[in-house]
Amino acid sequence: MGERQERETALGDLRVLDLTGEIGVYCTKMLADLGADVIRIEPPGGHPMRRIGPFVKNQPDEEKSLYHFFFNTSKRGVTLNLEDPEGQNILRQLVEKADVLVETFPPGYMQELGLGYEDLSEINPGLIMASITPWGQTGPYKHFKATNIVGDAMGGLMFVTGSPDDPPLMSAANQAYYLAGEQAAVGVMMALCYRDNTGEGQYIDISMQEAVALTIQPQSMFWPGKGEVAKRFGYGQRTSNALIYASSFYPCRDGWITGLYTQPRNWVDMVAWLTETGFVDDLADPKYNAEDERLKEAAHIQEVMTSFAAAHTMDELTEGGQRYHMFVFPTYTVADIVNDPHLKTRNFFQDVEHSELGMTITYPGAPYGLSGTPWRISRRAPLIGEHNMEVYHGELGIPGERLVTLKSVGTI
Amino acid sequence: MGGKKALSGLRILDFTWYGAGPTGTGWLADNGAEIIRVESQHRVDSFRTGEPKVGDPASPNASLYFNNLNTGKCGILLDLNNSKGLELARELVKISDAVITNFSPRAIDKWGLSYEALKEIKEDTIVVHMPAMGMTGPKRHYAGFGPGFKAVGGLNMLMGFEGTPPVGPQGSYTDFCLVPAHCMTALLAAIHYRKRTGKGQFIDFSQYECVINTTGTSILEYTVNGRVPRRIGNRHPSMAPHGHYPCIGDDRWVVIAVQNDEEWEALCLVAGKQEWLVDPRFLSAAGRLTNVEELDKMVAGWTKDHYAYDVMMQLQQAGVPAGVVQTSEDLFEHDFQMQAREHYVWVNHPESGRHLTDQVAFRFSSLDTRPERPAPMMGEHNDYVFQELLGLSVDEMNELIIENVLY
Numbered sequence: 001m002g003e004r005q006e007r008e009t010a011l012g013d014l015r016v017l018d019l020t021g022e023i024g025v026y027c028t029k030m031l032a033d034l035g036a037d038v039i040r041i042e043p044p045g046g047h048p049m050r051r052i053g054p055f056v057k058n059q060p061d062e063e064k065s066l067y068h069f070f071f072n073t074s075k076r077g078v079t080l081n082l083e084d085p086e087g088q089n090i091l092r093q094l095v096e097k098a099d100v101l102v103e104t105f106p107p108g109y110m111q112e113l114g115l116g117y118e119d120l121s122e123i124n125p126g127l128i129m130a131s132i133t134p135w136g137q138t139g140p141y142k143h144f145k146a147t148n149i150v151g152d153a154m155g156g157l158m159f160v161t162g163s164p165d166d167p168p169l170m171s172a173a174n175q176a177y178y179l180a181g182e183q184a185a186v187g188v189m190m191a192l193c194y195r196d197n198t199g200e201g202q203y204i205d206i207s208m209q210e211a212v213a214l215t216i217q218p219q220s221m222f223w224p225g226k227g228e229v230a231k232r233f234g235y236g237q238r239t240s241n242a243l244i245y246a247s248s249f250y251p252c253r254d255g256w257i258t259g260l261y262t263q264p265r266n267w268v269d270m271v272a273w274l275t276e277t278g279f280v281d282d283l284a285d286p287k288y289n290a291e292d293e294r295l296k297e298a299a300h301i302q303e304v305m306t307s308f309a310a311a312h313t314m315d316e317l318t319e320g321g322q323r324y325h326m327f328v329f330p331t332y333t334v335a336d337i338v339n340d341p342h343l344k345t346r347n348f349f350q351d352v353e354h355s356e357l358g359m360t361i362t363y364p365g366a367p368y369g370l371s372g373t374p375w376r377i378s379r380r381a382p383l384i385g386e387h388n389m390e391v392y393h394g395e396l397g398i399p400g401e402r403l404v405t406l407k408s409v410g411t412i
Numbered sequence: 413m414g415g416k417k418a419l420s421g422l423r424i425l426d427f428t429w430y431g432a433g434p435t436g437t438g439w440l441a442d443n444g445a446e447i448i449r450v451e452s453q454h455r456v457d458s459f460r461t462g463e464p465k466v467g468d469p470a471s472p473n474a475s476l477y478f479n480n481l482n483t484g485k486c487g488i489l490l491d492l493n494n495s496k497g498l499e500l501a502r503e504l505v506k507i508s509d510a511v512i513t514n515f516s517p518r519a520i521d522k523w524g525l526s527y528e529a530l531k532e533i534k535e536d537t538i539v540v541h542m543p544a545m546g547m548t549g550p551k552r553h554y555a556g557f558g559p560g561f562k563a564v565g566g567l568n569m570l571m572g573f574e575g576t577p578p579v580g581p582q583g584s585y586t587d588f589c590l591v592p593a594h595c596m597t598a599l600l601a602a603i604h605y606r607k608r609t610g611k612g613q614f615i616d617f618s619q620y621e622c623v624i625n626t627t628g629t630s631i632l633e634y635t636v637n638g639r640v641p642r643r644i645g646n647r648h649p650s651m652a653p654h655g656h657y658p659c660i661g662d663d664r665w666v667v668i669a670v671q672n673d674e675e676w677e678a679l680c681l682v683a684g685k686q687e688w689l690v691d692p693r694f695l696s697a698a699g700r701l702t703n704v705e706e707l708d709k710m711v712a713g714w715t716k717d718h719y720a721y722d723v724m725m726q727l728q729q730a731g732v733p734a735g736v737v738q739t740s741e742d743l744f745e746h747d748f749q750m751q752a753r754e755h756y757v758w759v760n761h762p763e764s765g766r767h768l769t770d771q772v773a774f775r776f777s778s779l780d781t782r783p784e785r786p787a788p789m790m791g792e793h794n795d796y797v798f799q800e801l802l803g804l805s806v807d808e809m810n811e812l813i814i815e816n817v818l819y
Contacts, residue, residue, distance in 0.1 A: 011601055034597075052650075130774075139752035140748045140752055147733050149667045150735035153738065156739065156740055156742070157585075158737050159739050161579070170571075170646045170667075171571065171581050172571040172627065172628075173629075175626065180773070189600035194779060196608075202778065203777035204776055204777075205774060207755075209750070210750070213750070213755060214588050214773060215585055215588045216588070216740065218431075218477055219740055220743060224756075225466050256569075256578050259563075322555065327556045327559075329559070330564055331569055333569045334634040334640050334641065335634060346618070346621075348624075361636055364631045365621070368595065368621075369618075371527070371616070372605070373605055
């Protein structure tokens, strides 16, 4: 996998240095899959992310972490000890030719090493440097620690997530980390557009907590707007706070569906649909046309809908919903997603070869379809230090014998 | 206020409505892009009519829900069902860098807004269509909203306590960062590419394919190991204690995430529980995970007699990740970090008055990210857009108003 022969990409002119941990690694994946030459810089021995599961065939191994695989597609990989002065020199050499650097160390760490934005922008004034941290680089909590659940909680997402009868619920798959990375990608792209026009570099300070807070904008505005604290409503939107709308999750024949009868204006269509399928019971009675009556009879209505849903499949209810102007959606499992004919038609999934494992692995595909410069996974995640020779010798011109020395003293 | 902006000089014709589209173009507007938001008088964006209203409840201009997401944009009213209206829309395409819609594929065809059609008008245009399920495939005509995308994208089935419905993250979770951040990244990448090559392109953006990409390793767990991940509530595969713990007050909680033995020891000391430190069941992470039920009860027994902020502060000072499960009130009133970062910014709206609004989650070293102008009122910028940008005379505009093309 040496030379890259491929179609034009949107970010194919960019070199990105990737010094991220869990909180920011999705940002550099986004840039890499859009074509940027992302060099993932790991500590000698590999980044701790490689020890996070799941693993291929459940065998814990730093070269078999699916966590590492997923978030590091399309990247090249080198190892470098940033706490070693020679390592710092090598990073400075890399920065000379880089467009973007993304890092997730605690605030102040890079400055202590002489690798802060002030230092690096002197070497390369056009550098765009993004720091992704739980709380940002400023403020009284900047040195507090956070994992994903702390981000969910402090950003306000957790309080409004889940059922009103249960405690607040954490997000799946580390959404807080993702949100931080997503906001970082937007910030980097904005800074890049600015640099395209002015030649100026930029430092970007991203806060995970603020990224999470963005996700509750409809709810959070009730505080300054009305002095109301939005609570957990299960499925329901804050604006439809009658319980019957809040509980539009129904088990059906092959799973769960959401979005069945969520708004008062859906009632007429709902009755027509129940009538068509023979499940209407007494709900066609005009007395139910009054909202008050429906709220009074909520338990009965829910009972009818429960038997209706239970008799149908997720796909039947989704299609029926589209006919009756209700946005019913299936609650897909991973297996449902992988086997979804719609995604297959769109060639969503992408196979990536892992030759040293003798495997081809199917990855989630393009989150966006760019017609002229398609998203793609150009290579599997790098092995530990896989591109040390290519980058340090081939590109920086460090002699081979020097690399042997650097390796023996733990710099690379 | 009034600092340099990242996207000055960029103009985008924005046909999106509801949540995900306007949220993304709102970030661009706050960062200097000129967003021309095309709206319909007949089909008013339901966010304009939604609560919380500040001002006249009957006014389409008084919803903070809408006004928060649409800061900094120009708003025009235009009837796309009228051929003269469509003609004006096409004139706007000519003077814009990019066009974005979240209409269904059917509506896109009806109004002649396909990429092929718009490329005829402006060769290097960038067109983003973001319908629910993308522009191709058997389900392309499906309409949908955020609550559906988190379900069909797989997030819901990964979240929840055992025995509860797969509720997923709150309401329209995907609309307010996940989807717009992906969409804006793609759009700005296309703008960067055009700057380099002069070439425009089309972006087919499905609102749930990006959601699938945010389910982490769950797809690989299935395609590689054949395993469908289970829902684990607030627990963690390698950390314990990890989760929600009750505090003094109604529905008040703190979360704690102990990553290693050092943090466990620090927690025991903060809690003043020497006996936990020496309890052989909890000496290692493996032991704490095995005995997690008992462990969680013990920790909850300690936190319940304390205020959430006190627990967070004490644990953080001892180096243990912890946080209050903050409410929206907390974010605005009690969170010193959000205040120091000035995440919420005041803007002055003609109907709602001075109100707080979100800004993006990042700050630039030399560029201003803060919203400066309020969301547009219905048709507020018709004069600016049609007279100043398109060069119509007052008479021509009045004629179009009489013909119900503009309002």
